Amino acid sequence: MHELSLAESILESIVEKSITLNFSFVRDITLTIGVLSCIEPDSLQWYLTEISENTPLANTNIHIIKTPGKMYCNHCQQSFDSDELYCCCPHCNSTDKHIISGDEMVISHIAIIENAR
């Protein structure tokens, strides 16, 4: 359900930019969502589509890049790949780790159609 709030945040940002950058249509929007983030990408895409009628994001192609999880073991000081928060270091079995990447929630880029000046 929080994907609705996140979709609203995306829409609000794009609407603001449509005014400052003078465009009415976004042909494509690319979002980068890490697998360790709190977002369900399909849910986000659905909500974004649902709330975008009559906005610059109406009929926009939504592309979601899912980035993998990478963690660092504080015990043996090696990095490892994991798409789960509930994991151990595969090198030493320690649970003392932190996320290096894979928890991003980013609007990466948009392809816009500029208004005539």
Next chain:
Amino acid sequence: MCITCGCHPNENIDSATKTQTKTKTISLEEKILQKNDQLAKKNRDFFLNNTLITLNLLSSPGSGKTTLLEKTLHTLLATQHCYVIEGDQHTDQDAIRIRATGANVVQINTGKGCHLDAHHILHGIEELSFNSEGGYLFIENVGNLVCPASFDLGEEKKVVILSVTEGDDKPIKYPDMFHAADLMIINKIDLLPYVDFDIATCINHAHRINPSLKVIELSATTSIGMEKWHLYLQQLKLNKFKLS
């Protein structure tokens, strides 16, 4: 229109009559929650400047969050100024209970919303009258173990409350919340003889998700362990402001 942050209903843009020209790619690399995070920083600065320790209390409905807060305030108000922002979908039931303790409280109703965000807190702060001596601000978030984990409110610490009646596997079933939290309070420990809950298993699960998560076991109803929670609160204020 909100004069603090300029919030207003989204304006729909009629695209049917616009003339279109060339396509252009714009790199943004903007966090989806950038606006929330900016407001959270604003809140955080306010708390710092007003010597406030702010705790974001998170849990499922029924964990005993409001009772814990009531009992905490009964003790804390003897020596500290305390303020509360209550978050629920509807009613001011919890605000009524908290107001009876003597704390300064404001109720925020989210309607269909399932969590508080930094914007809610910004407006909540406006409705509270803060003493210049500072104190504690408790934010009792909407009862929900999923959505509130994602939203920075500007708090000092996120405190997740889990009762022994909910099952010791909650941390692995809701990892995002336990990963985001700073402290886990295991509540209702007076009921341990009557439920199938293993404390060591629960803590082990939680630490696999978040190795740095602190844990306090207590019963808000019987007051067992409450002194550890009060000590935690004291330490926060001492460490942050060098004040007792």
